Amino acid sequence: MEAVIANRPVEVNEQGYLLDMNQWDKEIARGIALEEGIELTDRHFEVLNYLRKEQESGTALSIRRVGKSGVVDIKEFYALFPEGPLKKASRIAGIPKPASCI
Amino acid sequence: MKNLLILGAGSAGTMMANHLSKKMSLKSWNITIVDQFDKHYYQPGFLFLPFDVYKEQDVYRERTDYLPDNVNYVQKAIDIIKPEINQVVLADGTILKYDLLIIATGSQIAPGEVEGMQGSEWYKSVFDFYTFEGSRNLRDKLRGWKGGDMVIHITEMPIKCPVAPLEFAFLADWYFHEKGIRDKVNIYYVTPLDGAFTKPVASSKLGHLLEEKGINIVPDFAIAKVDNENKKIVSWDDKEVAFDLLVTIPTNMGDDVIAKSGMGDDLNFVPTNKHTLQSSNFENVFVIGDATNVPASKAGSVAHFQAEVLTDNILRYIEGEPLKEDFDGHANCFVETGYGKAMLIDFNYTTQPVPGNFPFAGVGPMKLLKENKVNHWGKLGFRWVYWNMLMKGYSIPFITAQMQKAGKELEEEKLETV
Structure with missing residues (x-):
């Protein structure tokens, strides 16, 4: 379905995750973050860029592995994206929600 | 040569x-x-x-x-x-x-990736069922278990056979019912994802199953450690789930x-x-x-x-010819739901599991994303198919390497471009 984020039309799924990670930019990220109640700082963007890079290379993401990445530790990851950091950060990064097959 | x-x-x-x-x-x-x-x-x-x-x-x-x-x-x-x-x-x-x-x-399990998982309770009250040893030890434990809090837990994705933990929960519900001790067992399903079903169609069609079977969901739980002394699992944001019997799916690694x-x-x-x-x-x-x-x-x-x-x-x-880009992520899996029933799911990289008939459109006899007894017989019969057809390199009649859209109730194309 189509949604308007940061005054731009983008394709999202039922839960508001971008369907095409190429439609993402910093303004879109700020718009989604606002819906999640988060104001993005440069530190947030360092994490978001890392998540996007991992997604592009096909690496599966988990909170434990984000914590081992050297980009951010788990405590800070929770502080930046409170309550369910991986699913929130994924949405703001414009990548699919971590999911199972069913 | x-x-x-x-x-x-x-x-x-x-x-x-x-x-x-x-x-x-x-x-x-x-x-x-x-x-x-x-x-x-x-x-x-x-x-x-x-x-x-x-x-x-x-x-x-x-x-x-x-x-x-x-x-x-x-x-x-x-x-x-x-x-x-x-x-x-x-x-x-x-x-x-x-x-x-x-x-x-x-791939194999790597319980050493989580603090305390392979600790003093390993194979006493903490088990995996992704190895022969773990599965057999868990059987011996269950034979004598009198009840309490059973916690079925996924450490992180990806895991081998992502539906197996859910099937384990359904079969446990049935097993304890047959043993006459279901009222003495609380079943918890603890997942790092936001629910037991994470795809929109499956979530809306099957969400009721868990409630019906009395399985309690604990979502968004990213495990930090297993506390062996107090028999509980603890998340990074300090949530705790106590267990008498922990059935965990450890990190899976190559x-x-x-x-x-x-x-x-x-x-x-x-x-x-x-x-x-x-x-x-x-x-x-x-x-x-x-x-x-x-x-x-x-x-x-x-x-x-x-x-x-x-x-x-x-x-x-x-032969020096260009490779074909023919693998579409096709998977076809039975999902045991207990009481002699099962579901079947058929999906690929871009199409999520949806209802329908399989392998013949309009006919079945298997039902997609819906419980029935034929699916359960299919799952049990699959062991014969595995040894006698799959391992020997024979194709299964009417089931192609690429996922077929015929027979599936697809509302609209929803492609994720990643």
């Missing part, structure tokens, strides 16, 4: 040996397959063993019984792969040179040899083209089954569909 070397003789490696020994010219190619263990486990059986549905001898066969006679089988451990010089070194120092390499080394060879990602899975199954870094290396990093489910059916595509691509590679 040229050498084709297959590492690992599990589901994927065995299927490739059978396909290629029939289709390659063995006058100019030697095929060798390496696996250190003599037993080939039927891993879907690990789900049934704890509940005494299968016996121990139902879940393994001698590995050599399923390997063709015209393939060399080397029963030794692998030390390291040296892809720059086309060599594999075995643990005893033997060097195997190859022209073409197929990596089928699978084989250690992949890490040692510098060929894997953070989880030792090998970067692989998700449509051709060629390794991303070495053109004469192909990867199949659980060993790859492709975003398909890690499941036997996936390995089966991949084997058909990879066989074609190996033959094309040898």
Whole structure:
């Protein structure tokens, strides 16, 4: 379905995750973050860029592995994206929600 | 003579040996397959063993019984792969040179990745069921268990057979009911994801099952440690779930040899083209089954569909023809729901599991994303199909490597571009 984020039309799924990670930019990220109640700082963007890079290379993401990445530790990851950091950060990064097959 | 070397003789490696020994010219190619263990486990059986549905001898066969006679089988451990010089070194120092390499080394549990998981309660009140040993020990535990809090727990994705933990919860509900102690057991399903069902259609069609069966969901739980002393699991944001019996799915990782060879990602899975199954870094290396990093489910059916595509691509590679981008992420899995019923799901990279009929549109006899008894018979009958058809490299009639849209209730195309 189509949604308007940061005054731009983008394709999202039922839960508001971008369907095409190429439609993402910093303004879109700020718009989604606002819906999640988060104001993005440069530190947030360092994490978001890392998540996007991992997604592009096909690496599966988990909170434990984000914590081992050297980009951010788990405590800070929770502080930046409170309550369910991986699913929130994924949405703001414009990548699919971590999911199972069913 | 040229050498084709297959590492690992599990589901994927065995299927490739059978396909290629029939289709390659063995006058100019030697095929060798390496696996250190003599037993080939039927891993879907690990789900049934704890509940005494299968016996121990139902879940393994001698590995050599399923390997063709015209393939060399080397029963030794692998030390390291040296892809720059086309060599594999075995643990005893033997060097195997190859022209073409197929990596089928699978995935395994890594309980050591979480603090305390393999602690003092391991195989006392903390169990896995993804290994023969874990599954058998859990069976012995369940036989004498009088009830309490059973916590079924997923550490992190990806895991082999992502529906298995859910099936375990459903079968546990049934098992305790039959034993007459269901009222003495609380079942908790603890997941790092935002629910037991994470795809929109499955979530809306099947969400009711958990409530009906009295299974309590604890979502968004990212485990930090197992507290053995107080018998609880603790998350990074300090949530706690107490257990009397913890059935955990530890982190799943590719084989250690992949890490040692510098060929894997953070989880030792090998970067692989998700449509051709060629390794991303070495053109004469192909990867199949659980060993790859492709975003398909890690499941036997996936390995089966991949084997058909990879066989074609190996033959094309040898002839110098371009590879076909034919693997679409197709998976086809039974989901046991207890009380003699099961569901069937059929999906790929871009189509989520939806309702419908399978394999024949409008007819079935299997139902997609819906419980019935035919599906359950299908799951039990699958063990015969596994040993007698899949492992020997035969196709299953009417089921193609690529997912078919006919028979599926698809509302609209919802593609994720990543």
